[in-house]
Amino acid sequence: MYELDGVRKVFAPGPAALEDVSLTIGRGEHVAFIGPSGAGKTTLFRILNLTLRPTAGRLRFDGGDASALSDAGLRQARTRIGTIYQQQNLVGRLRVVHNVLAGNLGRWSAVQALASLAVPRVAPAERALAQVGIPEKLWARTDELSGGQQQRVAIARVLVQDPDVILADEPVSSVDPSLASSIVGLLRDLSASAAKTLCVNLHTVELALAYFPRIVGLRDGRVLFDLAPDKVTDELLGELYAGHGDAEVPFERMPGDKNPYGTACRPLRGFTR
Amino acid sequence: MTRIPTAPPADRFAASRGKSAFPWILTAAFVASVAFSLREAQVQPGVLFDRQAAANVARFVAGMFPPQLSPDFLALMLRPAVETLQISVMGTFIAVLIGIPLGLLATSSLSWSGVLHERASRRGRWLLGFVPYAVSRAVLSVFRAIPEYVWAFMFVRAVGLGPFPGVLAIGVAYGGMLGKVYSEILEGVGPRPLETLHAAGASRGAIVLYGVVPQALPNVIAYTLYRWECAIRASAVLGFVGAGGLGQQIELSMRMFQFDEVLTLLGILFLLVAGVDFVSGRIRARVA
Numbered sequence: 403m404y405e406l407d408g409v410r411k412v413f414a415p416g417p418a419a420l421e422d423v424s425l426t427i428g429r430g431e432h433v434a435f436i437g438p439s440g441a442g443k444t445t446l447f448r449i450l451n452l453t454l455r456p457t458a459g460r461l462r463f464d465g466g467d468a469s470a471l472s473d474a475g476l477r478q479a480r481t482r483i484g485t486i487y488q489q490q491n492l493v494g495r496l497r498v499v500h501n502v503l504a505g506n507l508g509r510w511s512a513v514q515a516l517a518s519l520a521v522p523r524v525a526p527a528e529r530a531l532a533q534v535g536i537p538e539k540l541w542a543r544t545d546e547l548s549g550g551q552q553q554r555v556a557i558a559r560v561l562v563q564d565p566d567v568i569l570a571d572e573p574v575s576s577v578d579p580s581l582a583s584s585i586v587g588l589l590r591d592l593s594a595s596a597a598k599t600l601c602v603n604l605h606t607v608e609l610a611l612a613y614f615p616r617i618v619g620l621r622d623g624r625v626l627f628d629l630a631p632d633k634v635t636d637e638l639l640g641e642l643y644a645g646h647g648d649a650e651v652p653f654e655r656m657p658g659d660k661n662p663y664g665t666a667c668r669p670l671r672g673f674t675r
Numbered sequence: 676m677t678r679i680p681t682a683p684p685a686d687r688f689a690a691s692r693g694k695s696a697f698p699w700i701l702t703a704a705f706v707a708s709v710a711f712s713l714r715e716a717q718v719q720p721g722v723l724f725d726r727q728a729a730a731n732v733a734r735f736v737a738g739m740f741p742p743q744l745s746p747d748f749l750a751l752m753l754r755p756a757v758e759t760l761q762i763s764v765m766g767t768f769i770a771v772l773i774g775i776p777l778g779l780l781a782t783s784s785l786s787w788s789g790v791l792h793e794r795a796s797r798r799g800r801w802l803l804g805f806v807p808y809a810v811s812r813a814v815l816s817v818f819r820a821i822p823e824y825v826w827a828f829m830f831v832r833a834v835g836l837g838p839f840p841g842v843l844a845i846g847v848a849y850g851g852m853l854g855k856v857y858s859e860i861l862e863g864v865g866p867r868p869l870e871t872l873h874a875a876g877a878s879r880g881a882i883v884l885y886g887v888v889p890q891a892l893p894n895v896i897a898y899t900l901y902r903w904e905c906a907i908r909a910s911a912v913l914g915f916v917g918a919g920g921l922g923q924q925i926e927l928s929m930r931m932f933q934f935d936e937v938l939t940l941l942g943i944l945f946l947l948v949a950g951v952d953f954v955s956g957r958i959r960a961r962v963a
Contacts, residue, residue: 452874453874477878504877504885516884
């Protein structure tokens with residue numbers, strides 16, 4: 403599905419966001435990307451969903467060179483890639499049904515899009531919402547849903563879009579931990595049943611190792627390893643996250659529980675002694 | 676015995692704030708500007724309370740009571756009251772007609788930058804995006820820099836006395852304000868939903884329909900209604916330069932020293948403004 407060869411991405415003078423990334427992702431494959439914040443995971447996903455162009459290197463999508471696509475070809479290719487983001491990517495004021503049907507926008511003309519806002523054809527939206535387990539929310543206003551439910555709406559939209567590839571960029575980082583595994587599991591099962599390629603970028607290593615047959619570790623814009631989960635050792639993970647662990651900075655308490663912001667809050671800079 | 680400092684954080688903020696000279700400079704500038712303006716603007720509070728002024732005020736206020744409430748007068752004033760309402764509605768309508776297209780062009784994220792224009796050539800962006808953007812911003816600035824009274828004055832010269840110049844004056848001056856605020860609302864729309872639609876291959880029109888419009892619409896409606904409230908007040912004042920409505924009646928009664936009629940007219944105006952406030956407040960609460 404994807405062939406990346408020596409992909410490099412530079413935003414500003416300074417270190418590259420991505421450096422010499424070479425990967426091949428086959429059709430129907432499930433891949434999890436892990437790595438510390440700032441490793442370039444999100445940049446890589448934006449290159450994979452064809453909204454960013456590599457500064458150097460080659461990206462082939464489904465056999466064709468992505469940089470050679472015309473405007474129309476690019477739009478066409480994008481309709482075949484569904485992206486799910488961390489949060490805030492639904493239009494809160496629209497009803498759920500419209501956010502879900504927005505998955506059709508790549509196929510629809512402006513007139514069809516407008517008509518759907520007035521008289522939506524609800525059947526596909528109902529089906530998709532049933533698949534993600536919230537059929538009763540069809541007419542709810544999207545910003546009234548919980549974070550986990552909104553993430554399900556985003557998945558339902560991708561189901562309506564019916565792409566060949568699903569890219570999920572930290573889909574569960576703003577979701578309750580107990581819901582995280584159910585959402586990742588849902589993504590995996592839906593992709594597997596429809597033979598879609600699935601790439602997920604995860605903060606939670608345990609989820610990646612538990613649900614995915616292939617793990618890519620990114621650090622400082624480079625691929626550190628690309629292995630099956632049982633080959634990902636604790637040493638490799640230690641190397642991947644070295645110097646980045648938030649757990650190394652313990653929470654500090656104000657003396658005598660005087661901290662007005664709560665007992666386990668890290669004081670602002672300048673307030674510590 | 677060692678003392679543990681237990682001052683709450685707020686005190687430490689206050690301590691650090693004392694080091695900056697900025698508040699002092701600001702205060703000094705404010706005091707200086709007031710002192711300067713006090714002399715130049717001929718502010719003499721004494722004049723307001725001297726015997727002559729007090730007598731004038733007394734005559735004016737005494738003349739207001741009792742207000743003129745004869746059925747004949749009220750019936751006669753119904754027409755100007757309705758006219759004021761009509762001026763404000765038509766003026767706001769024209770302002771919307773001016774504000775929407777110019778406001779859209781004056782929004783950089785719609786006209787020349789951002790996800791909607793990723794593949795446009797540099798030259799195309801400049802000619803078809805930036806130039807209309809800059810021109811519409813300039814036009815909007817001119818429209819709102821000139822006060823509606825001055826517009827009304829000019830339109831009275833152009834099309835004669837009556838409500839029409841008032842409508843045009845409100846339309847143009849408020850069109851400038853609405854266009855500016857619309858463009859700020861559109862500019863402030865959250866970019867993430869737009870990027871998502873864009874990444875899924877949606878066309879520009881579809882991104883605007885599903886991403887921009889739903890986010891901006893409540894604010895656009897609320898601000899337009901607020902401008903309508905202002906237009907009611909403005910249309911009363913515009914009457915003073917001959918642009919019809921209640922203002923013209925107030926001006927006439929003033930000139931003929933019929934202060935009892937003035938009080939009645941002010942009462943009618945108050946009811947109109949309060950009514951419009953109420954209606955628009957209810958609508959705004961619904962759409963927010």
